[in-house]
Structure formats: C-alpha cells, structure tokens
Amino acid sequence: MKSKDELITSPRAQGQRAGLDLEQILEAARSFRPEDLSLSALALKLKVDRKALSYYVKDRKSLFQLLAIEAFNGHFSGLGVAEAVDWQSALKAYAETFVSGIISLGAFAEHIWFGDPLTMISLDPVEALFAKLKEAGFSDEDSVRLVTMLSTVCLGHARDILTYRNNKSQSRPIALRGALDKLAATQYENLHRIIELGVNTYSVEQLDFEMEIILNSASRLLAAK
Structure with missing residues (x-):
C-alpha cells in the first residue's frame, strides 16, 4: 500500500488555485456515507x-485509503502502550487497540492495508512498543519481525470480525460445510469432526488464543538470547 504522501498526486495548478x-477535502468527504462518496x-x-x-487525490480508492488511515490513526493514537508495566502488557495493549481501531472504521476497513505496518500508522505507540521490547532485551531485528507479525494478525482478525458482523454468519465454516456436503460422509473425517465442533474463530477468544501463541513464542525467543 502506498504511503499517505504517495496517495497525493503530483502538484496541479487547479488545486492550488x-x-x-x-484537510478541507477530508472534512467534506467525512460528511458522506461511504456508498455515496465519489470524487x-x-x-x-x-x-x-x-x-x-487531483492535486491531492488520484481517484476514489486513494481517497478512501486516506480517510481510512486518518480515522485509524485518530483511534490508535490514544494507545496506552507507554504505560504498560511490561513488554507482554504492551503487546496486548497494542493488539487490542489495533483491532478495535480497524473495527471502528466499519465500511472503510476494506480500504486499509499496511504495506509496511511500521510506516503507515501513528508513530507514538509504535515508538513506545519498540522501547518496551528493547528494555526487555529483544534485538531490533526480532522486534521488527514481532511487531510486523502482530500487526498482520490483528488486521486479519479485525477484518474477520467485520465480515462476521456484516454477514451475520461465520463464512469459513459455512463454505467448508458446503464443500463437505457434496462429498461422501466417509471422506475427510477430520474435517467433518472439526466442522461439527463449531469453534467460533470470529470472537475475542480467537484473538486471546493468537496473543497467547505470540507471547509464549516471544518469551522462548527472548529466553534463548
């Protein structure tokens, strides 16, 4: 995904005149419902x-990206990572606010993607998180990989929640059940067992599970240093 500056096209006299x-453009754009917004x-x-x-926005897609980034950063900038008591709490705070920030975008969430999660979002909470990781003893390279992985996991989970809310159903189990129903009951016994279990992966419990895996893995990585 392009940076905010790259989403702004090269200067044109029309825009300047x-x-x-x-900010004027974004303020006006915010007054529209997403489905009604066009250049x-x-x-x-x-x-x-x-x-x-066109001095500021190339097309409708770039306008939506700018709106999404601005709205996300407005939510994410209030993150209390710096006040976390340890690196584990800092990662949890980062994850929870990241996910809630994406969810708060609603229809605009599909227009946000962090080509590099470390350059597109508010810098203060990211700076605070890297400080916590350095203090704990993580190398800078491990910290970069850890924060990038965490951001990617959080973005995917937030989009799952929005999909569930929009469709009022869990799309992956429905698709899997539809595929299995076309096959003999004796085929894919493990998938049949899993689908009958009915695990909800669109819930806060899923994020808790993912965070537990990340924290445990990071702890082992740190202990091996």
Whole structure:
C-alpha cells in the first residue's frame, strides 16, 4: 500500500488555485456515507471542478485509503502502550487497540492495508512498543519481525470480525460445510469432526488464543538470547 504522501498526486495548478487543502477535502468527504462518496460528489460539495481534487487525490480508492488511515490513526493514537508495566502488557495493549481501531472504521476497513505496518500508522505507540521490547532485551531485528507479525494478525482478525458482523454468519465454516456436503460422509473425517465442533474463530477468544501463541513464542525467543 502506498504511503499517505504517495496517495497525493503530483502538484496541479487547479488545486492550488481553488484554495483547497487536504484537510478541507477530508472534512467534506467525512460528511458522506461511504456508498455515496465519489470524487464528483465531493467536488460538487466543495464547489470546485473535479480536476481541482487531483492535486491531492488520484481517484476514489486513494481517497478512501486516506480517510481510512486518518480515522485509524485518530483511534490508535490514544494507545496506552507507554504505560504498560511490561513488554507482554504492551503487546496486548497494542493488539487490542489495533483491532478495535480497524473495527471502528466499519465500511472503510476494506480500504486499509499496511504495506509496511511500521510506516503507515501513528508513530507514538509504535515508538513506545519498540522501547518496551528493547528494555526487555529483544534485538531490533526480532522486534521488527514481532511487531510486523502482530500487526498482520490483528488486521486479519479485525477484518474477520467485520465480515462476521456484516454477514451475520461465520463464512469459513459455512463454505467448508458446503464443500463437505457434496462429498461422501466417509471422506475427510477430520474435517467433518472439526466442522461439527463449531469453534467460533470470529470472537475475542480467537484473538486471546493468537496473543497467547505470540507471547509464549516471544518469551522462548527472548529466553534463548
């Protein structure tokens, strides 16, 4: 995913002459429902030619990405990682607020992806997290890999929750059951057993499980140093 600066296109005189700035554009864009937001509608609201917007946003997708990043950072910046008593608590606080931040985006969540999780989000909580990891004795390389893995896990889990809320169902078990129903009952006995178990992987318990795995693995890594 491109950085926020890269989402802004090269300078055009139209945008400058219109007296627009990025905050004006985003403020106007926030007044729309996602399904109603387009560059044409936005230009109409701002009373400028659509070409004037191209100084800041290339297309609808880049506009949605900017809105998603801004909204996420507004939520994520309040993270209390620095106040965590140890590195384990810091990782948990980071994960919980990361997930809730993505969920808070609602329909905009699908437009956010961190090509590099360390450069697209608010820097203060990330800085605080790296400080906790360094203090605990993790190498910088291990810290980078750990935070990147954690961010990826959190993003995937948050999107799972949003999918579940939107569809009112667990999509993976439904798809698996549909595939198994077309086959003989004697085939894939392990998958049949698993699907009947009915484990909900779209819940907070799933995130707790993932965090336990990450924390235990990180603890063993640290102990081996």
